[in-house]
Amino acid sequence: MFMECILHEGGLDISDELQLEMKPYRILIIDDEADFCLLLKNYLARLGHEVDTANTLQDGLNAVQSFSPDIIFLDNHLPDGLGWQQVPFIKKIFPSTHINLMSAYYTHLAHLQNYPDVTFIEKPIALKDITRLLVRD
Numbered sequence: 001m002f003m004e005c006i007l008h009e010g011g012l013d014i015s016d017e018l019q020l021e022m023k024p025y026r027i028l029i030i031d032d033e034a035d036f037c038l039l040l041k042n043y044l045a046r047l048g049h050e051v052d053t054a055n056t057l058q059d060g061l062n063a064v065q066s067f068s069p070d071i072i073f074l075d076n077h078l079p080d081g082l083g084w085q086q087v088p089f090i091k092k093i094f095p096s097t098h099i100n101l102m103s104a105y106y107t108h109l110a111h112l113q114n115y116p117d118v119t120f121i122e123k124p125i126a127l128k129d130i131t132r133l134l135v136r137d
Contacts, residue, residue, distance in 0.1 A: 022047065022134050028069035029053045030060030031102070032078050040073065043127050047134070057081040064090055069097055071134070073121075076103035087112055100133060 027049050029037050037053040044051045052067045054060035057078040064072065072090065074083040083101055090097060099115070104123040112118050119133065 022131075024048045024050065025070040025134065026067060027051045027071045027073070028060065028063055028067055029073045030055075030057065030063070030078070030083065031073070031075040032056065033075075040127075040130065043130070044134075047131070049134075057083065057086065061086060061089070064097075065093065068094065071098045071100065073100045073102060073130075076101055077105075084112060087115055087118060091115055 027044055029040050029051065030053075031037050031040075032055050034055055037055065041051045041053050052063055052069070054063045057080045060072075060074070060078075063069075074086070076083040083103075087099055087101070090099060099118045100121050101112075101118055102121045102123050102125070121129075121133075
């Protein structure tokens, strides 16, 4: 399968040693759930990452261009559009940016098969699973 699905059930144990191996990233969170953005932003900032957030797709696309993220956590269902539809646009501007497409509903994303570094994440997701994604990058 071209996309990797990260399961939220059971969580993953991340040792302090793995967290120390993590390099700092510029991370953009695009999600209309403000509480989720704040929680994830604070968690990632505590791990040493530079984090920005946006609550709409349009604000997120503007932030992509101004913030130049290494990693994007992109909600698939936003009030002003679908996240997956913007993957080609983002990858054209920043081909090395890793995109984590998030949704509470599994979506068949065969049309993104040309983007093997796009990861699908099923919500809700444990913070430990987020850390696992960053260690792997």
